[in-house]
Amino acid sequence: MTKLEEQMKYLTFLKEVVKRDIKRKYYKSVLGVLWTVLNPLLSMLVMTLIFSTLFKRNIDNFPIYLLCGQIIFNFMNGSSRQSMNAILANAGYIRSIYIPKYIFVLSRVVEGFVDLLFSLTALVLVMLITHAKFTLNLLMLPTVLALVFIFTFGFSLILATYGTFFRDFQHLYGIFSMLWMWMSAIFYPKTIVPTSYRFLLDLNPAIHFIEIMRAICHQGVMPTEKSLIIASCYAVLMLLMGISVFKANENKFFLYV
Amino acid sequence: MGDIAIKAEDVSMMFNLSREREERFKEYVINLVRGKLFFDEFWALQDISFEVKKGDSLGLIGVNGSGKTTLLKLVAGIMKPTKGKIYTDGSIAPLFAMGSGFDSSLSARENIFLVGALRGYTKEYMRRRFDEIIEFAELEDFVDVPLKNYSSGMSSRLAFAIATLVHTDILIADEVLSVGDAKFHKKSEARMAKMREGGTTILFVSHSAGAVQKVCKNAIWLDHGKIVMAGTSEKVCKAYSEYCKT
Numbered sequence A: 001m002t003k004l005e006e007q008m009k010y011l012t013f014l015k016e017v018v019k020r021d022i023k024r025k026y027y028k029s030v031l032g033v034l035w036t037v038l039n040p041l042l043s044m045l046v047m048t049l050i051f052s053t054l055f056k057r058n059i060d061n062f063p064i065y066l067l068c069g070q071i072i073f074n075f076m077n078g079s080s081r082q083s084m085n086a087i088l089a090n091a092g093y094i095r096s097i098y099i100p101k102y103i104f105v106l107s108r109v110v111e112g113f114v115d116l117l118f119s120l121t122a123l124v125l126v127m128l129i130t131h132a133k134f135t136l137n138l139l140m141l142p143t144v145l146a147l148v149f150i151f152t153f154g155f156s157l158i159l160a161t162y163g164t165f166f167r168d169f170q171h172l173y174g175i176f177s178m179l180w181m182w183m184s185a186i187f188y189p190k191t192i193v194p195t196s197y198r199f200l201l202d203l204n205p206a207i208h209f210i211e212i213m214r215a216i217c218h219q220g221v222m223p224t225e226k227s228l229i230i231a232s233c234y235a236v237l238m239l240l241m242g243i244s245v246f247k248a249n250e251n252k253f254f255l256y257v
Numbered sequence B: 001m002g003d004i005a006i007k008a009e010d011v012s013m014m015f016n017l018s019r020e021r022e023e024r025f026k027e028y029v030i031n032l033v034r035g036k037l038f039f040d041e042f043w044a045l046q047d048i049s050f051e052v053k054k055g056d057s058l059g060l061i062g063v064n065g066s067g068k069t070t071l072l073k074l075v076a077g078i079m080k081p082t083k084g085k086i087y088t089d090g091s092i093a094p095l096f097a098m099g100s101g102f103d104s105s106l107s108a109r110e111n112i113f114l115v116g117a118l119r120g121y122t123k124e125y126m127r128r129r130f131d132e133i134i135e136f137a138e139l140e141d142f143v144d145v146p147l148k149n150y151s152s153g154m155s156s157r158l159a160f161a162i163a164t165l166v167h168t169d170i171l172i173a174d175e176v177l178s179v180g181d182a183k184f185h186k187k188s189e190a191r192m193a194k195m196r197e198g199g200t201t202i203l204f205v206s207h208s209a210g211a212v213q214k215v216c217k218n219a220i221w222l223d224h225g226k227i228v229m230a231g232t233s234e235k236v237c238k239a240y241s242e243y244c245k246t
Helices: A003-009 A011-025 A034-054 A062-083 A091-096 A102-129 A136-165 A168-182 A195-202 A205-219 A225-255 B017-021 B025-033 B068-076 B108-118 B123-137 B152-165 B182-197 B209-215 B233-245
Strands: B004-016 B041-053 B057-061 B083-088 B092-095 B170-174 B201-206 B218-223 B226-232
Touching: A003 A011, A011 A102, A011 B108, A034 A062, A034 A102, A062 A102, A062 A136, A062 A168, A062 A205, A091 A225, A102 A136, A102 A225, A136 A168, A136 A205, A136 A225, A195 A205, A205 A225, B004 B068, B004 B201, B041 B057, B041 B068, B041 B083, B041 B201, B041 B218, B041 B226, B057 B068, B057 B209, B057 B233, B068 B083, B068 B092, B068 B170, B068 B201, B092 B152, B108 B123, B108 B152, B123 B152, B152 B170, B152 B182, B170 B182, B182 B201, B182 B209, B201 B209, B209 B233, B218 B233, B226 B233
Parallel strands: B057 B201, B057 B218, B092 B170, B170 B201
Antiparallel strands: B004 B041, B004 B083, B218 B226
16 A cells, blocks of 8 residues: 555545544524624624725725635634644544544644635625626636635644643634735735834735735736745745654654644 | 554653643743753653464453553544554454543434544445444443443443454453453453454553453553563462462
């Protein structure tokens, strides 16, 4: 059996775990999976009410601008937060059977991604309502989603590793995610940040993915080559980093679960 | 590998006891700053070597804390040895007395498919074995009840049924015959004998000499992480029983 075939064996398990977790998330809730569409819609409404008056002149079609950022950021933030206890939450399996441990992290990211796909319905809905431009550039959507996925998986591998060793990270993460959100220019235009500080925002990988998303869905234009190259670099580098950190530590996990 | 199913070469396992106490980032940093580089070594296993041929059965015997379960976990691939190498050839079904890999909020039905997937079996394959598993575990009336409402006997019966009723090359079993009532006990012994006939390699752990002698052809007696004696199970179990009397 080749190495790849061996990994493919675990795909069934990945599917089962994702199914289990999604089922559990909406256990006994009346609207169930519909919440993944409703949540971004409702929070978009609230934000639009608050912020559209603030930045009225700077951004047209604020709801789309906001949703693009929110959907991408929520996926990145949510998946990495969930990944932090991916190993601890699956201690039962890790203690009793051999399984490649990255599967547990991957399952969290896939779950977040399923949510993201559902939230895209919310985006399409709002685009229809606000008569946004539907252009052929929307065909770039799978590319940006793939890049975000790769980046987030890499980041999640790192968080899962340290989240297992130091449980305090989970508490710290709330603060980090707040900072990250404000640094991602989700509900304000980047232009309100003084030019001398704007480089700080550009250091944030999330912003590059969000801007590509906005180019496609908000402005209806082709994302620039430069932005795609930067985003790809971030994605690949983060994945490589994640894999190396995870690999170096995964054999120690059973001591901590 | 040829006809060898399990091979251990000079396997040693060390736990760093002080590091295991480390849980908080703060403590970690404090210890690091103090330069107290925590070393409190505990060797659970030292220089263990053995071979099990395909279709053979090997029993591990020894008092509590002798390293039996650690060795099983190494063979199952759950932990990696500190030193030495372990080779296995074929699919492995682990069966531990504690932590059978079940998700207690799910029903027996869901757990069967989840554990099946975990072991790399397709859904179709598991569906074919499903009725047999439930019947063997005597859980017909509780198929869709979450496992958290099961008695410990019920969930260990289920674990035993899943581990032994799907095809496996190597069965790794830890004190399994101590679970269940006398009737199930008998049934599981018969099932293990059948697996042995079917060519499954068995690695079996117990602190009871009688059980090891019944199940295994060969045995290893472990004490404080070292092999005291290895040979036919009859010989080893006899020596172990003598030792236990004193």
